[in-house]
Every structure is written in structure tokens, then in C-alpha cells.
Amino acid sequence: GQNIDQPTEMTATEGAIVQINCTYQTSGFNGLFWYQQHAGEAPTFLSYNVLDGLEEKGRFSSFLSRSKGYSYLLLKELQMKDSASYLCAAMDSNYQLIWGAGTKLIIKP
Amino acid sequence: GAVVSQHPSWVICKSGTSVKIECRSLDFQATTMFWYRQFPKQSLMLMATSNEGSKATYEQGVEKDKFLINHASLTLSTLTVTSAHPEDSSFYICSVQGDMNTEAFFGQGTRLTVV
Numbered sequence: 001g002q003n004i005d006q007p008t009e010m011t012a013t014e015g016a017i018v019q020i021n022c023t024y025q026t027s028g029f030n031g032l033f034w035y036q037q038h039a040g041e042a043p044t045f046l047s048y049n050v051l052d053g054l055e056e057k058g059r060f061s062s063f064l065s066r067s068k069g070y071s072y073l074l075l076k077e078l079q080m081k082d083s084a085s086y087l088c089a090a091m092d093s094n095y096q097l098i099w100g101a102g103t104k105l106i107i108k109p
Numbered sequence: 110g111a112v113v114s115q116h117p118s119w120v121i122c123k124s125g126t127s128v129k130i131e132c133r134s135l136d137f138q139a140t141t142m143f144w145y146r147q148f149p150k151q152s153l154m155l156m157a158t159s160n161e162g163s164k165a166t167y168e169q170g171v172e173k174d175k176f177l178i179n180h181a182s183l184t185l186s187t188l189t190v191t192s193a194h195p196e197d198s199s200f201y202i203c204s205v206q207g208d209m210n211t212e213a214f215f216g217q218g219t220r221l222t223v224v
Contacts (some may be wrong), residue, residue, distance in 0.1 A: 090126050
């Protein structure tokens with residue numbers, strides 16, 4: 001079956017760095033997406049990886065290892081506004097997104 | 110990226126009534142739109158894939174007679190929750206995707222509360 005695993009909740013300190021891991025199992029693979037979702041709002045796109053390696057975009061970076069079925073989202077210089085849920089989603093061979101349950105990130109001053 | 114407008118943002122209805130949610134792709138012609146449901150602290154669950162000019166494809170366990178989907182044009186898909194019950198209370202979100210392996214763009218979501 002298809003499955004996405006990511007931690008339920010993480011806590012970090014303002015100004016610090018946090019890494020949110022995601023492992024996936026899908027029927028075929030057409031890329032890995034990370035989205036940010038604030039409570040009561042729709043998800044917003046953060047990153048897309050389809051090749052192995054690290055993609056850096058400002059304070060956010062995303063890494064993919066296809067052979068390991070593994071990705072992580074790295075957030076640097078954490079700000080209070082980064083408190084949100086972070087959703088990992090893998091695209092299968094039918095170009096359908098398979099979603100993880102999300103990781104709730106709590107930022108403390 | 111594509112701009113997706115979803116309406117209404119929130120709605121409260123009485124049990125047994127029907128509610129229609131609209132999803133518009135404002136700057137992109139979407140032959141396919143996706144409808145998701147999200148319960149508190151849970152993941153997005155795909156309900157159905159809406160296809161312009163043809164019948165929607167429903168995921169297993171989703172009642173097609175209860176959740177009516179109409180995709181009459183390339184810019185509009187509607188989801189009607191018929192005979193709503195309190196257990197249908199949830200956050201409903203639509204999305205469109207550009208090319209096959211590109212990001213999904215989401216509407217603002219609709220918070221449905223059935224009382």
C-alpha cells in the first residue's frame with residue numbers, strides 16, 4: 001500500500017534550526033512536495049524535489065533520497081510565524097498526491 | 110502559480126439540508142480539480158477527482174450520491190453535500206494542478222459545520 005510517515009509534533013526555539021523528516025512508500029514516484037498549513041487555512045506550497053539532493057530556498061531547504069524513500073524539510077533561523085503544520089506529500093505513478101498527516105511545529109521564544 | 114478561489118469560506122447548516130461549495134480556477138483552465146476533506150489534526154483525504162465534462166472519480170468509501178460533484182466548465186467545479194449530518198462537519202478544500210508533476214494550488218477551504 002501507499003504510505004507517508006512523518007512525526008506528529010515537534011518543538012523548537014526561535015532562531016534555531018529544525019529538521020522535519022518524512023518517509024514514503026508509493027506506487028511509482030513523481031516527486032515529493034512540502035506544504036505549510038496554518039490552522040484553519042489551506043496548505044501553501046513550500047518545495048518540490050524529484051531528484052536526489054538538497055534544494056535550498058531562503059530559510060527553507062528540502063532534501064530527497066529516492067533510494068531510501070526519505071525526505072526532510074530544514075527550517076533555519078526559526079521565527080514565531082513558522083509555527084504551523086508541515087505536510088509531506090508524495091506523487092505516485094498516476095500523478096496523485098499521497099499526503100502525510102502533517103507535523104505540527106511549535107516554536108517557543 | 111494558479112489562483113484558486115473557493116466559496117464559501119465557512120458555512121453552518123442544519124442537519125438534513127444540502128450545502129454547495131464552489132471552486133473556481135481564476136487564471137488557469139483546469140480539466141481536473143481535486144476535492145479533499147480534512148478532519149481536525151488529520152491529513153488531507155482525497156474525496157474525488159472532478160473531470161470537466163464527465164463524471165467525477167470518487168475514492169473508495171466516499172458516497173457519490175451524498176457528495177455530488179459537477180465540473181461544467183474549465184474554471185468551475187462544485188461540491189454539494191446532500192442531506193448533511195453532523196459527522197459531515199469538516200474542512201473541505203479543492204485544488205488544481207498545472208502540468209502532471211507540478212505543485213497543487215489550493216482554494217481557501219470551506220469550514221462546514223452541521224448542527
